[in-house]
Amino acid sequence: MEYTVHSTETQTVLLSAVEVVLETACCAGVFESREQAPAAGGEASITVLVSFDGRPSGEFSLHVPETVALQLAAGFLGLDDCDVSAAQAAEVACELANMICGAVLSNLCASATFHMSHPLLAQKEERGADCAAICRWFDLGGGSLTACLRFREAL
C-alpha cells in the first residue's frame, strides 16, 4: 500500500537533492515527471536502498532502469556508455543513492545526527507497508528514475 504524505518541504528538498547530485556527479540534466513512467516489459532495473536511523528514521530508495544506470555511471566515471559494466552501473547507483539520501537528511534536519546504512541493492522495488512515502519521478531522456523517502513515522 502506498501512502500519500503531504509535506511540501520534504518534496522540495528531495527534488533539489536529486537534481543537484545527478547534475554535479553525472553531468546529467534531469526533468521532473508528474507521474511514474510505466516500466518497459522485461527491462532490467536497479533498486538501491539506504536506511537511516535518527529522528526521523526511515529509508531512501532509488530505482532506475539498467539503461539509465549505465548512462549515469558513464557520466560519473567519465567513460563512454559502452565501456561501463553492469557491476559499475550498480556501484554508481549505490553511491548516488547514498549522496542523495545524505543531502536530503542534511537539508531537512541539519542539526540532527543520523546513522545511514551502507547502500544495498534490492531485488525489486520494495515498499514497507508501515511507511509513509514521498516519491518523485525524473525523466533522464533514456528512461525514468524514481526516488522515494519513507519515514517510519508520519510527518
Place this chain on the structure above:
Amino acid sequence: MNVMIVDDSPAMRAFIRRVLQLSSLDAAVCLEAADGEEALQLLSANWLDVVLTDIHMPRMDGEELLRRMLAHEVWKLIPVVVLSADQTRERTRRMLEMGAKGYLSKPFTPEKLQRELERSLGIHRALY
C-alpha cells in the same frame, strides 16, 4: 602535488580522480586506498601533499586514519580533507576539531575541490 584518495568505493575513487583531473590542480601523483589501513601502508612508502578521505569505511575508518596520522611525527604535517556524503554535522565537526584541514560534501565540482584544496594547503603552509 601528490594526492591520496581514501574511499572504500572504487567508483567513488574514480569519480574523485576524474574531478581532480578536471580541476586546474596539478596532481602529479594520485594514490588510492580502500580504507585507513591501506592508506597507512601507502603513507609509509610515499610522500604526500594532501590526503582526501571518506569517513565511513570498513577495517579502519577516516576518523581513525586521521587519529593515526596526527599521532605520527611526519604524517601529522600532511593536511587531511574529509569527504563525505553523510552531511550531518557531528562526525565532520569532530574530525575538523581533531585536526582535519577541510571538508567537502559529496558530490563536488572540480572548482569546489580546487578551492578546498587550495584553502587547506594554504592554511597548512601558513602553519608549517
